Amino acid sequence: MGDLLQGYRGEARAVLERAGVAVWDNVDLRTDEGTFSGLLLPRSETADDRHVVLKLANGYNLGIRASRVRELVSHGPREVHARPPRREVAVDASRPSVTLLGTGGTIASRLDYRTGGVVPAFSPEDLYASVPELAETCNLKTRALYSVLSENMGPEQWIGLAVAVAEEIRGGAEGIVIGHGTDTMQHTASVLSFMLQNPPVPIVMVGSQRSSDRPSSDAALNLIHATRAAALSDIAEVTVCMFGPTSDEYGLLHRGTRVRKMHTSYRSTFRTIADIPLAAVFSDRVLPLRTDYCPRRLDRTVTLDAVWSDRATIVYYYPAMREDIIDALVDHGYQGIVIAGTGLGHTGRSLLPALKRAVDRGVHVFMTAQTLWGYVQMHVYDTGRDLMDIGVMPANMLPEVAYMKLGWVLAHTTERSEVSRLMQTCLAHEITQREPHDGYLVLQGGLPDVDRYIKQHRI
Amino acid sequence: MGDLLQGYRGEARAVLERAGVAVWDNVDLRTDEGTFSGLLLPRSETADDRHVVLKLANGYNLGIRASRVRELVSHGPREVHARPPRREVAVDASRPSVTLLGTGGTIASRLDYRTGGVVPAFSPEDLYASVPELAETCNLKTRALYSVLSENMGPEQWIGLAVAVAEEIRGGAEGIVIGHGTDTMQHTASVLSFMLQNPPVPIVMVGSQRSSDRPSSDAALNLIHATRAAALSDIAEVTVCMFGPTSDEYGLLHRGTRVRKMHTSYRSTFRTIADIPLAAVFSDRVLPLRTDYCPRRLDRTVTLDAVWSDRATIVYYYPAMREDIIDALVDHGYQGIVIAGTGLGHTGRSLLPALKRAVDRGVHVFMTAQTLWGYVQMHVYDTGRDLMDIGVMPANMLPEVAYMKLGWVLAHTTERSEVSRLMQTCLAHEITQREPHDGYLVLQGGLPDVDRYIKQHRI
Numbered sequence: 001m002g003d004l005l006q007g008y009r010g011e012a013r014a015v016l017e018r019a020g021v022a023v024w025d026n027v028d029l030r031t032d033e034g035t036f037s038g039l040l041l042p043r044s045e046t047a048d049d050r051h052v053v054l055k056l057a058n059g060y061n062l063g064i065r066a067s068r069v070r071e072l073v074s075h076g077p078r079e080v081h082a083r084p085p086r087r088e089v090a091v092d093a094s095r096p097s098v099t100l101l102g103t104g105g106t107i108a109s110r111l112d113y114r115t116g117g118v119v120p121a122f123s124p125e126d127l128y129a130s131v132p133e134l135a136e137t138c139n140l141k142t143r144a145l146y147s148v149l150s151e152n153m154g155p156e157q158w159i160g161l162a163v164a165v166a167e168e169i170r171g172g173a174e175g176i177v178i179g180h181g182t183d184t185m186q187h188t189a190s191v192l193s194f195m196l197q198n199p200p201v202p203i204v205m206v207g208s209q210r211s212s213d214r215p216s217s218d219a220a221l222n223l224i225h226a227t228r229a230a231a232l233s234d235i236a237e238v239t240v241c242m243f244g245p246t247s248d249e250y251g252l253l254h255r256g257t258r259v260r261k262m263h264t265s266y267r268s269t270f271r272t273i274a275d276i277p278l279a280a281v282f283s284d285r286v287l288p289l290r291t292d293y294c295p296r297r298l299d300r301t302v303t304l305d306a307v308w309s310d311r312a313t314i315v316y317y318y319p320a321m322r323e324d325i326i327d328a329l330v331d332h333g334y335q336g337i338v339i340a341g342t343g344l345g346h347t348g349r350s351l352l353p354a355l356k357r358a359v360d361r362g363v364h365v366f367m368t369a370q371t372l373w374g375y376v377q378m379h380v381y382d383t384g385r386d387l388m389d390i391g392v393m394p395a396n397m398l399p400e401v402a403y404m405k406l407g408w409v410l411a412h413t414t415e416r417s418e419v420s421r422l423m424q425t426c427l428a429h430e431i432t433q434r435e436p437h438d439g440y441l442v443l444q445g446g447l448p449d450v451d452r453y454i455k456q457h458r459i
Numbered sequence: 460m461g462d463l464l465q466g467y468r469g470e471a472r473a474v475l476e477r478a479g480v481a482v483w484d485n486v487d488l489r490t491d492e493g494t495f496s497g498l499l500l501p502r503s504e505t506a507d508d509r510h511v512v513l514k515l516a517n518g519y520n521l522g523i524r525a526s527r528v529r530e531l532v533s534h535g536p537r538e539v540h541a542r543p544p545r546r547e548v549a550v551d552a553s554r555p556s557v558t559l560l561g562t563g564g565t566i567a568s569r570l571d572y573r574t575g576g577v578v579p580a581f582s583p584e585d586l587y588a589s590v591p592e593l594a595e596t597c598n599l600k601t602r603a604l605y606s607v608l609s610e611n612m613g614p615e616q617w618i619g620l621a622v623a624v625a626e627e628i629r630g631g632a633e634g635i636v637i638g639h640g641t642d643t644m645q646h647t648a649s650v651l652s653f654m655l656q657n658p659p660v661p662i663v664m665v666g667s668q669r670s671s672d673r674p675s676s677d678a679a680l681n682l683i684h685a686t687r688a689a690a691l692s693d694i695a696e697v698t699v700c701m702f703g704p705t706s707d708e709y710g711l712l713h714r715g716t717r718v719r720k721m722h723t724s725y726r727s728t729f730r731t732i733a734d735i736p737l738a739a740v741f742s743d744r745v746l747p748l749r750t751d752y753c754p755r756r757l758d759r760t761v762t763l764d765a766v767w768s769d770r771a772t773i774v775y776y777y778p779a780m781r782e783d784i785i786d787a788l789v790d791h792g793y794q795g796i797v798i799a800g801t802g803l804g805h806t807g808r809s810l811l812p813a814l815k816r817a818v819d820r821g822v823h824v825f826m827t828a829q830t831l832w833g834y835v836q837m838h839v840y841d842t843g844r845d846l847m848d849i850g851v852m853p854a855n856m857l858p859e860v861a862y863m864k865l866g867w868v869l870a871h872t873t874e875r876s877e878v879s880r881l882m883q884t885c886l887a888h889e890i891t892q893r894e895p896h897d898g899y900l901v902l903q904g905g906l907p908d909v910d911r912y913i914k915q916h917r918i
Contacts, residue, residue, distance in 0.1 A: 047841055050848065063844040151805040151842055154779040183802035184778045263899055264803050264833025313784065316775035316799065318862050319643045320613040325772065328787035340775065343642035344723050346610040374723025382506055383610055385522045389509070403777050440722055 006042035010049030012066040016040070019072035026078055029054060029064060030071040036062060039078055089128050089135045096174040096231045098137075100127070101164055102144040103157065103180050103188075131220045133283070138175070138231035143168075150181025150207070153188055155308040155407075161188070162195040162306040165203055169302050175202045175230030177223075182207040182261060182269065185240055189256030191404040193238040193428035195306040200297035203238045204230040205256070209267045218243045218267040225251030225281040233286040235278055236296045238428070243267040244280065253279040253286070257401050257430035260372065273398060274373050274435045292429075307411035312336035314403050316370065317347045323354035330357065335414055336364045336406040339392070340399040345369055345376035346383045352390060359391035364410075364419045366395035368402045373440050375432045395423055397430045405430060466502030471511050471525040475499070478531035485537055488513060488523060489530040495521060498537055548587050548594045555633040555690045557597040559586070560623055562616060562639050562647075563606040590679045592742070597634065597690035602627075609640025609666070612647055614767040614866075620647070621654040621765040624662055628761050634661045634689030636682075641666040641720060641728065644699055648715030650863040652697040652887035654765040659756035662697045663689040664715070668726045677702045677726040684710030684740040692745040694737055695755045697887070702726040703739065712738040712745070716860050716889035719831065732857060733832050733891050734898045751888075766870035771795035773862050775829065776806045782813035789816065794873055795823045795865040798851070799858040804828055804835035805842045811849060818850035823869075823878045825854035827861050832899050834891045854882055856889045864889060 004022035005013055021027055023042040028035055029052065038054030041061065051063040052072075124140040134140055145164055146157050165176050180188055189205050196203065206226035208219035226241035229251075238256035254272045263269040272278075280287045313334050315325065319342075329337060337358065341347050345367040347355070359365055367387065369376050376394040378384030388394075395402045402423075409422045424431075463481035464472050480486055482501040487494055488511065497513035500520065506512075510522040511531075583599040593599055604623055605616050624635050639647055648664050655662065665685035667678035685700035688710075697715035713731045722728040731737075739746045772793050774784065778801075788796060796817065800806050804826040806814070818824055826846065828835050835853040837843030847853075854861045861882075868881045883890075 048845060048848070051841075051844055061840070062838055063841070149805075149840065149842060151778065151801050151807050152809070154807065154809075183805055187778050261802070261830050262832055264828045264830050264835070266833065266899060269830065269833075308779075310779055310781060313780075314775050314777055316773050316858070318773055318859060319610065319646050320767075320769055320866070321772075322769060324791045325788075328791055329784075332783045332787055342610050343640075343720070346608075346642055348610050348613065350611070350613075369723045371720050371723050371728065373721055374725065374728075376723065379521055381520070381608065382510075382522070383608060385510055386507065389507070399775070400777060407779070440725060 007047060008043055008049070008052075012043075012049050012052050015052060015066045015069050015072065019069075019074070021072060021074040022077065024078050025074040025076060027054065027075065028071075028073045029069060031064060031068045032070065033068075036064065038062065040074075089124070091139050095138050097139045097141065097172060098175040098177060098227060098231045099141045099143065099168040099173040100177045100179065100227070101161065101168070102142065102147070103153065103161065103178065104147040104149060127223075131223055133220075133224045134227050137224075137228050140227070141168075141173070148181075150183040150185060150188070153181075153184050155310065158188060158191050158195065159306040159308060162192055162304060165192070165196055165199075166302050166304040169199060169201060170300050172300065173201065175227075175232075176204065177226050177230045178203070178205045179223075180205050180207050182209055182242075185270075186256075186259050186261055187400055187404055189238055189240050189259060190398075190401045190428075190430065191308075191408060193256040193430070194405055194408045195304065196238065197303040197305060197427070198294070199236055199238070199302045200299050201236050202230045202233050202296070203236075204253070205238070205240045206242065209243070209265065209269055216267070222251060224283060228283070229253050229279070229281050229286055233279065233281075233288075234296045235286075235288070235293045237278070237294050239278060240270055241281060242270040249282070250287075251281040252277040253281055255429055257397065257428050260398060260400070272439075274375070274432050275439045276436060305408075308407055309335070309410035310407065311410055312338065312403055312406040314338045314340060314399055316340045316399075317342060317351075319348060321348065321351055323351060326351065326354035326358055330361055330363055334363065336366070336410050336419070338366050338368055338395065338399055338402040338406055340370040341367050341376075342370060344374075344380055344384060345378045345387070345394055346381070347387065349383065349386070352386060355387070355392060356390040362414070362416070364406070364414075364416065364423075365392045366402055366406065366423060367392050368395050368397065368399040370399065372398065374435065393420055393423065396432045401430050466506060467508070467511075469508030471502075471508050474511065474525045474528050474531065478533070480531060480533040481536065483537050484533040484535060486513065486534065487530075487532045488528060490523060490527045491529065492527075495523065497521065499533075548583070550598050555597050556600065556631060557634040557636060557686060557690045558600045558602065558627040558632040559636045559638065559686070560620065560627070561601065561603040561606070562612065562620065562637065563608060586682075590682055592679075592683045593686050596683075596687050599686070600627075600632070607640075609642040609644060609647070612640070612643050614769065617647060617650050617654065618765040618767060621651055621763060624651070624655055624658075625761050625763040628658060628660060629759050631759065632660065634686075634691075635663065636685050636689045637662070637664045638682075639664050639666050641668055641701075644729075645715075645718050645720055646859055646863055648697055648699050648718060649857075649860045649887075649889065650767075650867060652715040652889070653864055653867045654763065655697060656762040656764060656886070657753070658695055658697070658761045659758050660695050661689045661692050661755070662695075662715075663712070664697070664699045665701065668702070668724065668728055675726070681710060683742065687742070688712050688738070688740050688745055692738065692740075692747075693755045694745075694747070694752045696737070696753050698737060699729055700740060701729040708741070709746075710740040711736040712740055714888055716856065716887050719857060719859070731898075733834070733894045735895060764867075766867065768794070768866055768869035770869055771797065771862055771865040773797045773799060773858055775799045775858075776801060776810075778807060780807065780810055782810060785810065785813035785817055789820055789822055793822065795825070795869050795878070797825050797827055797854065797858055797861040797865055799829040800826050800835075801829060803833075803839055803843060804837045804846070804853055805840065806846065808842065808845070811845060814846070814851060815849040821873070821875070823865070823873075823875065823882075824851045825861055825865065825882060826851050827854050827856065827858040829858065831857065832894070834894065852879055852882065855891045860889050 038056040041053045204226045240254045244250045497515040500512045663685045669676045699713045703709045
């Protein structure tokens with residue numbers, strides 16, 4: 001049976017012991033703020049010792065400070081569902097081989113909540129048992145690289161991931177799927193777009209907004225769509241495959257340098273910004289929405305350029321920003337600053353002396369737009385021209401993408417003309433050259449190709 | 460005739476003198492990068508002396524470094540249109556009285572380009588002459604308070620504006636319109652929402668994305684809609700009235716604490732985030748889309764609370780953010796930090812020690828969501844709970860609004876419980892309690908009430 005209070009320590013464990021409850025019990029927990037009913041979850045080894053965590057009926061987890069628990073009553077253990085039998089699937093030489101790399105996040109939580117463990121069991125057989133559709137598409141190989149929440153992903157993981165992807169491609173993988181938490185999926189997608197250049201096969205990142213024990217989970221469907229895109233699509237770029245905008249009829253494939261998480265909670269949180277998505281992914285087909293992607297190749301070559309400098313930062317401009325914000329960054333040795341400016345790429349005039357000091361001390365300063373949509377145009381107003389005169393350079397990409405690219409560039413060079421040249425050279429479709437008329441906040445009902453396909457096939 | 464090279468000095472003036480051209484001439488200007496044709500614009504007294512500025516046929520201004528001009532040929536002066544005759548309009552006691560306060564920005568540029576001056580002539584008679592529709596709605600009074608680009612608006616202007624609005628309301632104005640540049644209109648709108656509490660009449664901010672000398676200008680229509688909303692609507696809040704999403708059929712009235720500029724260039728740039736707009740404004744009617752607004756009153760009382768502290772800042776979180784970013788802010792005396800976090804309100808675990816040091820030294824740290832849509836929920840994951848444990852507090856509002864509110868709050872108190880109480884008390888509809896299903900990226904075709912109205916009236 002193991003530990004009845006798995007993962008609980010200290011203060012939290014004492015409260016649970018006094019109440020005589022066990023993990024996976026259905027409990028009522030009373031606090032001064034109200035009574036909560038749910039399943040008592042086990043905790044990980046690294047969790048704090050102050051919280052009791054319940055899974056509520058709506059599927060969300062709720063952490064309650066142990067010191068606030070007034071009463072705790074168990075209604076006995078939940079019904080135990082047997083672990084689905086591992087499903088052995090013979091290798092079928094006619095199907096493409098796909099490697100699924102695990103990094104952690106909610107997509108891994110299908111097994112998480114079943115075993116109570118932090119590192120999910122992550123074999124092809126487990127996945128085939130949970131999501132049988134995967135076996136129809138490809139021969140799956142799995143590698144659990146990390147098990148971290150995506151907000152804790154950093155240079156070590158980005159570089160390790162890029163190396164692993166290159167290894168798998170060189171070893172014969174015909175598509176790569178990367179399971180990743182959604183919080184910083186866009187950051188990892190964009191840095192991989194620079195670290196892995198000219199890949200011959202699709203590299204598809206996927207996650208889920210709701211864990212698979214919730215009725216509305218997007219975990220299985222996203223995984224099916226991502227695996228299909230990796231195995232069968234012709235789009236050999238780093239992409240993100242997540243839930244479509246309106247229903248569970250299709251997933252959308254977003255370019256890694258163009259995608260952004262736009263809602264804290266919805267399943268359709270990922271959106272292509274200032275452009276349309278690359279493709280819609282149905283259970284039976286990948287429908288390209290653009291034609292300008294890099295096509296799949298048969299060779300096994302990919303340029304691995306996995307380096308990182310932690311000397312870049314983002315300044316999110318706001319009116320009345322004081323000069324000491326910029327001065328402090330220079331004093332702390334930052335070599336690159338991405339400004340998310342207002343309008344066409346502006347800051348207030350009062351920031352100019354500090355920005356000039358920064359540039360004069362060798363800091364590379366790039367301007368992006370905090371509107372997210374549109375493009376920086378620093379020639380239009382005096383403010384933009386004055387900023388360029390002191391050496392601030394336009395970077396027509398999302399602020400987050402400019403940061404990831406600048407961190408990567410500064411690991412290659414800090415020479416001004418070369419930093420400028422690399423930042424202003426489009427390496428992975430990151431630079432907005434022009435924005436299509438349907439690229440602005442019109443995704444809802446704005447994909448006529450997809451609507452037509454659904455209508456024709458009566459999905 | 461005045462100065463033929465009005466506003467030009469130094470290097471730029473020398474180039475123009477050599478070529479024998481004058482402002483308002485149609486010129487061809489050759490550089491090594493290409494030849495540009497357009498109208499030679501006059502410059503303001505405060506402009507730099509290095510650029511020659513052309514208005515291109517597409518309506519945009521282009522600044523060209525004087526040192527890059529290889530050849531400059533004049534095709535003679537543009538056709539001169541006579542200034543529209545000032546139109547005297549008698550006061551009609553049956554119409555409401557509205558005060559239009561000017562601060563600068565593109566909306567003022569109608570007169571800007573005509574006179575070549577920086578401070579536009581800004582009398583009711585001039586406005587009536589340019590936009591005759593205004594006279595049908597109200598008796599207009601105008602006050603030019605400032606003439607600054609909106610990125611240079613700051614505490615002095617915000618406080619001056621709030622004081623002027625209160626004076627006008629107390630003096631009998633039945634509606635206020637504020638002309639403002641679009642870059643930071645959302646910031647001014649949110650700070651005015653806190654500085655001017657419980658106003659009895661509408662306070663409507665308006666700007667334009669394209670100056671009125673461009674065929675696609677939104678200046679006149681936005682001004683008509685804003686004036687109508689100020690004069691006739693029942694919505695006594697600080698709002699932004701700008702171009703609707705698809706056409707020039709209507710404007711949208713956005714709550715001042717809910718609105719954000721979402722496109723660098725489009726006219727429909729302003730969007731209500733995580734909610735629907737307050738109203739659609741047609742030329743003949745204001746159509747409310749919500750019912751929970753503060754209604755117009757007949758009294759003349761408004762609580763003026765115009766204070767500001769410059770000790771707040773925004774930290775836009777990105778993965779691999781180093782602790783020295785937070786430490787530097789604390790060392791420089793910042794008393795309030797608004798984090799724009801990932802997902803439901805997270806930062807990487809590595810930032811926790813620095814955030815704890817900040818809180819321990821009395822800095823007030825609030826968490827917002829960089830997804831913009833959705834709401835911070837720090838109870839769901841360990842990361843959020845750990846952040847709350849060290850004293851980071853959720854602030855369920857747009858990052859920019861949290862910054863403007865915190866700057867205002869810190870001018871009242873730095874006592875922790877009081878700062879926390881004020882930040883978490885909804886003062887001007889700024890806190891997201893819940894998000895309607897149609898509040899997320901669905902504005903296009905997502906306003907059935909408006910569509911129905913247009914259909915019924917065959918607009």
